[in-house]
Amino acid sequence: MGALMLQGTGSDVGKSVLVAGLCRALSNRGLTVRPFKPQNMSNNAAVTADGGEIGRAQATQALAARVAPSVDMNPVLLKPQGDRTSQLIVRGQVRGTLAAANWREGRIGLLAEVLESFGRLEAQADIVLVEGAGSPAEINLRAGDIANMGFARAAGVPVVLAGDIDRGGVIASLVGTHAVIDPADAAMIRGFLINKFRGDPALFADGMAAVAERTGWAPLGLVPWLGAARRLPSEDAVVLERPAAAAHGKVVIACPITPRIANFDDLDPLRLEPGVELVMVPPGQPIPEAALILLAGSKATCADLRFLRAQGWDIDILAHHRRGRPVLGLCGGYQMLGRSVADPHGIEGPAGSEAGLGLLDVETVLSGDKTVREVRGTALGVPFAGYEIHLGETRGADRARPLGHLGDGTPEGAMSADGLVAGSYVHGLLGLAAQRRAWLARIGVAAAGPDHAADVDAALDEIADVLERHLDVDALLAIAGV
Structure with a gap:
């Protein structure tokens, strides 16, 4: 049994799609896979068979892994209902409302429940693929964190960091993350990948080398723009902009x-x-x-x-x-x-x-x-x-x-x-x-x-095929301990 966490240099760098694609790729290899996101914030939710709510992305990732969605796959879900308030869903059920001002206090005790859910998934699978939220570089949110490095260190799960080259500044984003996070957090990161690349990969070979030299992290691949990703259900309202x-x-x-x-x-x-x-x-x-x-x-x-x-x-x-x-x-x-x-x-x-x-x-x-x-x-x-x-x-x-x-x-x-x-x-x-x-x-x-579910399933197969060609999947498995 093993686990691997994919974190990002920011929101909307493609973490959800990458985890979904890897869930399908590893399932295609015959592995038993479970997706997991400790904490999510989204008003696009899905329903599990036992009447719980989880983030839409985790339901899609479960489909990619060819398993039924479970509340353990997203134990903490925040659903914004005002500029500064969110409904708190824990293990699929409403637990109350949290204001932004008391979120730090409100999440006390949630890490234990997050780790319990992770433990149940880990016992069921050859590998658990964990998705982070936002970025670990948001060091102002590090104290009490359960979404990124707080979880990774508590659970002992190695991390791969994803950067988005399409928005620009990807070298600075990756190297800057290494520079600002705690050294003990940086030590959890074993490699990096770059997402949404357009053009000739040879043109960015020096860029990959520069990031590896400045961080000590292994370069694990350069993922091209995934056109099929637009056919997956979206979770983040940023796409509406x-x-x-x-x-x-x-x-x-x-x-x-x-x-x-x-x-x-x-x-x-x-x-x-x-x-x-x-x-x-x-x-x-x-x-x-x-x-x-x-x-x-x-x-x-x-x-x-x-x-x-x-x-x-x-x-x-x-x-x-x-x-x-x-x-x-x-x-x-x-x-x-x-x-x-x-x-x-x-x-x-x-x-x-x-x-x-x-x-x-x-x-x-x-x-x-x-x-x-x-x-x-x-x-x-x-x-x-x-x-x-x-x-x-x-x-x-x-x-x-x-x-x-x-x-x-x-x-x-x-x-x-x-x-x-x-x-x-x-x-x-x-x-x-x-x-x-x-x-x-x-x-x-x-x-x-076609039926939407059939089209989503076909898109997942297309994404998995691209990731197999452009990522060092064997190295990812080795990092995960599989």
């Missing part, structure tokens, strides 16, 4: 980006469709002319509703509906479409209520236990498969016109009397090709994309 390339002649589906947008990977299947241009609308821009407006989930529905109005997007959405065009809301987006959303106990922010868009005759009250479960059923007469993660209950006249039914016959979602507006609590609703085909047929698009 990147403008999409214009695609003329396609049918537009638009989704506004609210500050606490959650589970926006629900929209990923639409990117598989050659006839669709998915437009993620940033703040400050009007919602464009579209065949369908889709409202994604939210970790703070009332706050995002206020933001939506401040942007004038409510006017755009109501005008879109008046023109006879459909609107679909998923989870928090479903709640926004109703007459009101009430948070009487201040679960997602200050206690109070907010008027909804009024396009569905339903009202939502945020209270009670969180619903976290995998679901299957039918909507628009065809199957879907997904999961629910939501607080509260939605009631009203339009619930008598459910969008569909769960496998046990329970009504799911709601539709307006005119049939143009629909809401659903099912994340992953559009993942199956048949379900997506039914939705796109409503806006005159002939769907051609």
Whole structure:
């Protein structure tokens, strides 16, 4: 049994994708692999079979390793619900809310639980591949750390450091990390790799040598730009900040980006469709002319509703509906479409209520236990498969016109009397090709994309093949003790 931790010189350097690719590559070699991330911060969550929440990336990594997701794979998950507050999920279950100011105190005791989860995975596998968070160079966060070197040293797991050459300054990032971290932390790092390289690898041979000379770390490979990575579910909202390339002649589906947008990977299947241009609308821009407006989930529905109005997007959405065009809301987006959303106990922010868009005759009250479960059923007469993660209950006249039914016959979602507006609590609703085909047929698009899960699986195989060619995988295994 062995373990290896991949840390990065910063956020979004590709750690999640690299770990997923290595999970698949090592699984292809016949090894039993388990992914692990001690602490994650993301509003894109996945559901385990036992009703727990983990980060979306760890669920993808579990798929890559060909095992079922487990709450042990991401024992601490922080879900931001305000600029300075996050919901704390420990081993899949809500444990409360933490403010940024008391995070250091709040994580006391969590390392022991993190190590217990790691120990269980280690006992199941030939190798555990561990993903760090952010960067170990954030030395202001080192005291009490459980995400990077604090975990690595406590668990005795060797580290490989990844740098991102696409953003520039990769030599300084790697060498600078060595310079600023504690010598005992630096000693945990056994090698480095460079990610997102474009061009002739020979041109960077001197760069690899310079990093190795200045750090003493082994150069383990130069990974080219992984085009297949765009087909994996995204976990980090930073991807929403990147403008999409214009695609003329396609049918537009638009989704506004609210500050606490959650589970926006629900929209990923639409990117598989050659006839669709998915437009993620940033703040400050009007919602464009579209065949369908889709409202994604939210970790703070009332706050995002206020933001939506401040942007004038409510006017755009109501005008879109008046023109006879459909609107679909998923989870928090479903709640926004109703007459009101009430948070009487201040679960997602200050206690109070907010008027909804009024396009569905339903009202939502945020209270009670969180619903976290995998679901299957039918909507628009065809199957879907997904999961629910939501607080509260939605009631009203339009619930008598459910969008569909769960496998046990329970009504799911709601539709307006005119049939143009629909809401659903099912994340992953559009993942199956048949379900997506039914939705796109409503806006005159002939769907051609595959089931999303099948496409993700194929992308993982492509990434694994590239990593086998461009990384010294045997050296990685040796460092891990396998």
